[in-house]
Amino acid sequence: MTRLTSTRLADGRELIYFDDAGSPEREPxxxxxxxxxxxxxxxxxxxxxxxxxxxxxxxxxxxSRTHLPPAEQCPICPTTSRNASEIPAPDYDVVVFENRFPSLGPAVGRIPAAPAWGTAGPAYGRCEVVSFTPSHTGSFAELGETRARTVIEAWSHRTEALSALPGIQQVFPFENRGADIGVTLHHPHGQIYAYPYVTPRAASLGAAASRHFDASKGRESLTSSILNAERQDGSRMVLESGHFSAYVPFAARWPLEVHLVPHRQVPDLAALSGEERDELAHVYLELLKRVDALYPTPTPYISAWHQAPLDAALRPSGHLHLQLTSPRRAADKLKYLAGSEAAMGAFINDATPESAAERLRAVAGDSVTRGRETAHTLPEGAST
Structure with missing residues (x-):
């Protein structure tokens, strides 16, 4: 089991060490x-x-937040005699702590329930940083499965804990990766936002999911329906395993967009079983390795975990899934949101979803394939 150690930073922010299974207790x-x-x-x-x-x-x-500091001043590397960082310990596996410069919080509570023009309130909520590794260089894709499993345990733990805070309506783990996405720290890390409202994107997806769920009399989630359709079609499937499948959606908005979906309808990461979390560590790493294999240099991306909002009207139809998107449309070209996308939200994709899926299937390397075959037995007819 992952070992958890909670402490407080000098200004009172919570920090939790998530150490790999079998790690010894930390020295107080x-x-x-x-x-x-x-x-x-x-x-x-x-x-x-x-x-x-x-x-x-x-x-x-x-x-005034920290912006792309040199490696010797990185705030999420372990503390040394020359760099008193956000992480007091001289080493760690995975660590989660409250952001020093949060968009939301640190106080939690409920925002106004009947807003109108001119309504404002405190930005209640919580913003946390998740450092995947003590190493300043590298990426999530380069983690071993044991460390990836520890990150998943951290996401799950924080999802459950943040969901229980007063006023929280949505918990969102995500990773912005690469300078082209606008990261402010090079060190491999992600974030978790706990919002006091349901975000616009989640509200839109939630409304569509609720309509489908109600029409099926609660027998099928919209995400399950789409997954079944994609698996039957096959042309956009990227990979399949016992508990998860990944595909490029039929109406993908971005040049590179992949959805990773658990076969079982669960609302969030905290609801995954131990077996599902074990497999997710393997499958997610495989997916990220394929994304990075598309071009000579690492692919910038946003990895967004869509969890069911806590709103009672939206949660029953929610179905956890990952939406991984990248603006990269060629080795030396990025897609920028221009007038149609930025002003109207009407996306125009420069690549067919089928061609993107084919490329992701084609770049499965020998090491990726060997890891999959060793760790898991895929169902008959599974995509490789």
Whole structure:
């Protein structure tokens, strides 16, 4: 089992070490943060946009956050005598801590329930950083399966804990990877946002999911229906295993877009069984390796875990899945959101989903294939 050790940083923020299975207990003296940090700022603000019916967070304090520091000043490398970082310990496996410059929080609570023009309130919520490795270089795809499994355990633990906080309506683990995506730290890491409202994208997907779920009288989720259709068609499938399948969606918006879906309808990562989490560590690594094999240099991407909102009207129809997207449309070209996409939300894809899926199937390397065959037995007819 993954070993958890919770502590507090000098300004009161929570930090949790998630150590790989079999790791020894941490030495208490190495958990103390000796920095002299200023008190935490009050939450920013959320404002209600009556034109769209959406909440907007205003976080002016984030203008001073750390931006692409040199390796010797990285805030999420282990602490050394020359760099007193956010991680007091001299080494770690995976660590999760509250962001020093959060978009939401640190206070939690409920935002106004009946907003109108001019409605504003504290930006309640929680923003956490998830460091995947103590190494400053590399990527998630380069982690071993044991370490990837530890990250999944961290995501699951934090999903359950954050979902229980007052006022939280949605928990969103994600990774922004690559300078072309706009990362502010090179160190391999992700984030988790706990929102006090259902985000616009989740509300849109949730409404469609609810309609399908109600029409089927609760017998089938919309995500299950789509997965079944994609598996029967086959032309956009990327990989299949015992508990998960990945495909390029029929109406993909981005030049590279892959959805990874558990075969069993579960609302979030916390609801996955131990066996499903074990397999996810393997399958997710395989998918990321294929994404990186498409071009000579690492592929920039956003890895977004869509979990069911906590809203009682949306949660029953929710079905956990990953949406991994990249703006890269060629080795030296990126897709930028221009007028149609940015202003109207009407996407125009420069590549067919079928061709993207074919490329992802074709780049399955020998090491990837060997790892899959050793760790799991795929069902008959599975895509490789």
């Amino acid at each position: 003296s190495l958990l103390e943060d000796h920095r002299d940090l200023p008190p935490r700022a009050e939450p920013g603000e959320v404002r209600y946009d009556t034109l769209s019916g959406e909440w907007v967070a205003v976080a002016a304090h984030r203008q």
